[in-house]
Amino acid sequence: MTTVTGAVTEAPATTVPEPARRTSPYPYWFILPGGVIFTVFFLVPSVMAFWFSLTRWTLFDQEFIGLDNYVQFFREPALSSGLRHTLVYAVTTSGLKVVLGMALAVLLTGPILGRGFMRSVAFFPVLVSTIGVGLTFQILMHPTRGVINQALDLIGITGPAWLVDPDWALLSVAFVDVWQGVGLATVIYMAGILSIPGEYFEAAKMDGAGAWHRFRNITLPLAKPATVSVILLSLIGGLRKFDLIWAMTKGGPGFTSDVMASVIYKQYQAGFYGLSTAGNVVLFLLVILIALPLFWFFNRRDDQ
Amino acid sequence: MRFGAAVLLAGALSLSACSAGSLGSSDDQAGGKIQITFLTNNDPANVKVADAVIAAFEAANTDVDVKLDTRPQGSEGDNLVKTRLSTGDMADVFEYNSGSLLQAIAPSTNLTPVTGESWVGDLDETFKKVVSSGTEVYGSPWQTISGGGILYNRPLYAKLGLQPPKTWADFMANNARIKAAGTAPVAQTYSDTWTSQILVLADFHNVSAADPGFADEYTANQAKYATTPAALAGFQHLEELKKAGYWNDDYASAKYNEGLAAVAQGTAAHYPMITFAVTAIETAAPGKTNDVGFFALPGTDASRNGATLWEPSGIYIPKSTQGDKLTAAKKFQAFLASPAGCAAQASATSLGGPFAVKTCELPDDVATSVKDLSTYVDAGTASPALEFLSPIKGPALEQITVEVGSGIRPAADGAKLYDEDVKKQAQQLGLQGW
Numbered sequence: 001m002t003t004v005t006g007a008v009t010e011a012p013a014t015t016v017p018e019p020a021r022r023t024s025p026y027p028y029w030f031i032l033p034g035g036v037i038f039t040v041f042f043l044v045p046s047v048m049a050f051w052f053s054l055t056r057w058t059l060f061d062q063e064f065i066g067l068d069n070y071v072q073f074f075r076e077p078a079l080s081s082g083l084r085h086t087l088v089y090a091v092t093t094s095g096l097k098v099v100l101g102m103a104l105a106v107l108l109t110g111p112i113l114g115r116g117f118m119r120s121v122a123f124f125p126v127l128v129s130t131i132g133v134g135l136t137f138q139i140l141m142h143p144t145r146g147v148i149n150q151a152l153d154l155i156g157i158t159g160p161a162w163l164v165d166p167d168w169a170l171l172s173v174a175f176v177d178v179w180q181g182v183g184l185a186t187v188i189y190m191a192g193i194l195s196i197p198g199e200y201f202e203a204a205k206m207d208g209a210g211a212w213h214r215f216r217n218i219t220l221p222l223a224k225p226a227t228v229s230v231i232l233l234s235l236i237g238g239l240r241k242f243d244l245i246w247a248m249t250k251g252g253p254g255f256t257s258d259v260m261a262s263v264i265y266k267q268y269q270a271g272f273y274g275l276s277t278a279g280n281v282v283l284f285l286l287v288i289l290i291a292l293p294l295f296w297f298f299n300r301r302d303d304q
Numbered sequence: 305m306r307f308g309a310a311v312l313l314a315g316a317l318s319l320s321a322c323s324a325g326s327l328g329s330s331d332d333q334a335g336g337k338i339q340i341t342f343l344t345n346n347d348p349a350n351v352k353v354a355d356a357v358i359a360a361f362e363a364a365n366t367d368v369d370v371k372l373d374t375r376p377q378g379s380e381g382d383n384l385v386k387t388r389l390s391t392g393d394m395a396d397v398f399e400y401n402s403g404s405l406l407q408a409i410a411p412s413t414n415l416t417p418v419t420g421e422s423w424v425g426d427l428d429e430t431f432k433k434v435v436s437s438g439t440e441v442y443g444s445p446w447q448t449i450s451g452g453g454i455l456y457n458r459p460l461y462a463k464l465g466l467q468p469p470k471t472w473a474d475f476m477a478n479n480a481r482i483k484a485a486g487t488a489p490v491a492q493t494y495s496d497t498w499t500s501q502i503l504v505l506a507d508f509h510n511v512s513a514a515d516p517g518f519a520d521e522y523t524a525n526q527a528k529y530a531t532t533p534a535a536l537a538g539f540q541h542l543e544e545l546k547k548a549g550y551w552n553d554d555y556a557s558a559k560y561n562e563g564l565a566a567v568a569q570g571t572a573a574h575y576p577m578i579t580f581a582v583t584a585i586e587t588a589a590p591g592k593t594n595d596v597g598f599f600a601l602p603g604t605d606a607s608r609n610g611a612t613l614w615e616p617s618g619i620y621i622p623k624s625t626q627g628d629k630l631t632a633a634k635k636f637q638a639f640l641a642s643p644a645g646c647a648a649q650a651s652a653t654s655l656g657g658p659f660a661v662k663t664c665e666l667p668d669d670v671a672t673s674v675k676d677l678s679t680y681v682d683a684g685t686a687s688p689a690l691e692f693l694s695p696i697k698g699p700a701l702e703q704i705t706v707e708v709g710s711g712i713r714p715a716a717d718g719a720k721l722y723d724e725d726v727k728k729q730a731q732q733l734g735l736q737g738w
Contacts, residue, residue, distance in 0.1 A: 056731065056732060056734075058386075058408070058410065058732065059386050059387065059389075059390040060386075060389070060390055060409075060410045060413055060414065061410075061413075063734070072728065072731075075724075077721050077724055077725075078700070078703075142557060143554065143556070143557050144554060144557075161556060161557065163557075164494070164495070164556035164557045165556070166710065166712050250497070251703070252494075252497060252703060252706060253494060253556060253706050253707070253710055253712065254703050254704070254706045254707030254710065254712050254713065255703055255707065256707075256712065266699065266700070267728075268383075269379040269380075269382075269383065269699070270379065270699030270700075270728075270729070271379075271382065271383070271386065271408055271699075271732065272728055272732055275728065
């Protein structure tokens with residue numbers, strides 16, 4: 001507590017020379033309710049999470065064990081493969097969402113019939129419950145009774161076993177994730193494309209630029225802020241993805257579609273509460289470690 | 305932190321559920337009846353048994369009103385039980401696992417010991433051990449003992465002139481003939497991952513026959529699956545059957561009830577399973593229950609072959625139950641250790657094996673597979689599974705056995721990985737030597 005009050009009393013002293021500092025237009029009592037909510041529901045749980053990650057916690061009692069949970073977590077056999085799967089999953093879904101999102105956005109900003117309706121249709125999957133989507137696709141992707149393989153059979157292709165084939169399980173879930181999430185990428189891209197002034201396209205047309213050139217040299221560079229948003233959002237989403245994977249494969253068969261979040265959840269399920277809390281801290285750091293440099297990199301390039 | 309939040313939320317939800325219940329407690333005494341709540345898992349067959357037991361109990365104890373409350377099965381339910389116990393919000397009497405999982409809810413802190421009750425003397429000795437912690441006994445039995453081994457299709461065995469095997473070599477010979485006859489020798493159902501563990505877990509009678517000290521040495525971190533040949537055998541059997549192509553074609557996507565239907569209808573000859581499945585067989589393949597027989601998992605030595613037993617779960621009373629409710633809860637607990645309690649359970653379900661209460665008799669009309677199991681029990685060639693002898697069971701066994709059985713991971717590697725997995729459990733329980 002002493003350090004906290006110390007920091008508070010010191011703070012005004014260091015900020016006095018900076019006249020640009022914004023002061024709150026409200027008295028303290030006015031922001032108190034927000035402060036209480038923030039403290040009780042956000043600050044205290046976060047601090048507690050860091051504390052519990054240093055203990056062996058059974059819910060009934062806790063024993064301080066220092067960094068042992070972290071050591072244990074990094075020794076977790078499923079973790080190294082889980083980490084690799086997480087990265088594969090995040091990069092695959094993010095990449096596909098960029099490409100498909102752009103393609104769909106070009107289509108849906110073009111002169112097509114029932115454009116408003118088509119745009120809603122592309123966005124619908126985003127609104128559906130992820131667990132519902134997962135369970136539905138689990139049935140559609142059944143190796144023999146699923147609609148997908150039955151359809152492939154009709155045209156003479158023997159489809160893979162999708163969710164129960166160790167080589168396909170993770171990719172199958174990633175495909176469903178792309179299907180479900182591409183609508184959001186499309187909307188972001190549509191906003192990006194629609195904000196490009198029409199004169200550029202007209203001028204390029206006058207100069208004889210073909211469709212590909214107009215896309216490559218006008219749409220793509222000018223929609224870059226949209227691309228940055230899509231990559232960041234889908235990458236972070238992919239890194240911490242859990243619900244869809246759990247609904248579809250529970251990390252299986254075996255450990256072949258286990259990602260960070262499902263490894264952590266399994267520790268929690270098994271009653272290793274301290275260990276799973278440590279895992280969450282690690283996941284939190286990992287997301288920051290990947291997302292922050294990316295964010296910084298894209299924004300710096302943007303300024304030039 | 306997301307899951308930490310989930311725990312908090314679950315806690316908050318059960319807390320609010322509690323206050324609603326406590327608000328209602330003002331009329332607990334209404335009509336002179338004491339109202340108690342009984343918490344058990346929400347499996348429909350289980351709920352049916354609970355209803356029958358409650359009805360019989362209330363008929364015999366007119367001053368008590370028992371309210372049924374249910375929870376999810378599996379680890380989700382485990383977490384709910386732990387959360388409710390740690391917040392002092394447990395039902396007045398509840399059903400929960402015996403053996404290794406009981407130790408994880410810290411019985412000495414959370415449960416009311418019942419060592420001095422008269423019915424404790426009627427309990428089967430092994431069962432008494434698995435509901436005890438330290439010197440105290442905490443529970444009475446819920447449902448019956450069941451046996452792990454191989455369920456087999458009897459008409460198919462008769463047609464091919466086969467005998468239930470006692471050694472692994474005989475079993476493989478049977479499998480070869482079954483495959484030659486065009487039937488899948490062994491059903492596996494990896495869509496329900498827990499079913500993949502039976503070939504390893506139900507082999508334990510053979511492990512302890514070969515190495516009687518294994519359970520204790522295992523608990524003390526001295527014996528390992530990977531380095532004890534008898535224990536490693538379970539993992540090797542999975543690998544061997546997979547390599548021989550003896551699984552059903554859809555083993556990766558099949559579910560538990562499909563496995564039961566397959567062995568009951570004869571589309572698969574064997575299904576490694578525990579006899580508590582008899583209730584589910586009747587649903588999966590109506591009218592075929594008595595086509596299914598049972599034999600213990602074959603081992604290396606025919607003379608020491610035997611069945612591995614799964615003890616019933618227990619009925620416990622949390623320390624939070626006090627006063628009149630405690631008296632009523634104790635009556636309910638005692639009821640389940642009495643012949644009347646056994647009869648009530650037998651009336652509502654197909655029994656999966658013998659009762660853990662000495663004063664209860666198994667009726668004559670039990671399923672064939674249960675009769676087969678009783679032969680082992682009566683002959684004394686049956687012993688408890690490892691999870692009832694040691695507090696350690698690794699949480700990832702089912703994923704590991706799926707990997708070994710699917711050919712993703714070699715048997716030796718799988719056993720080694722499982723040895724790593726149990727280390728966490730041992731440390732969490734604070735055992736010596738880890």
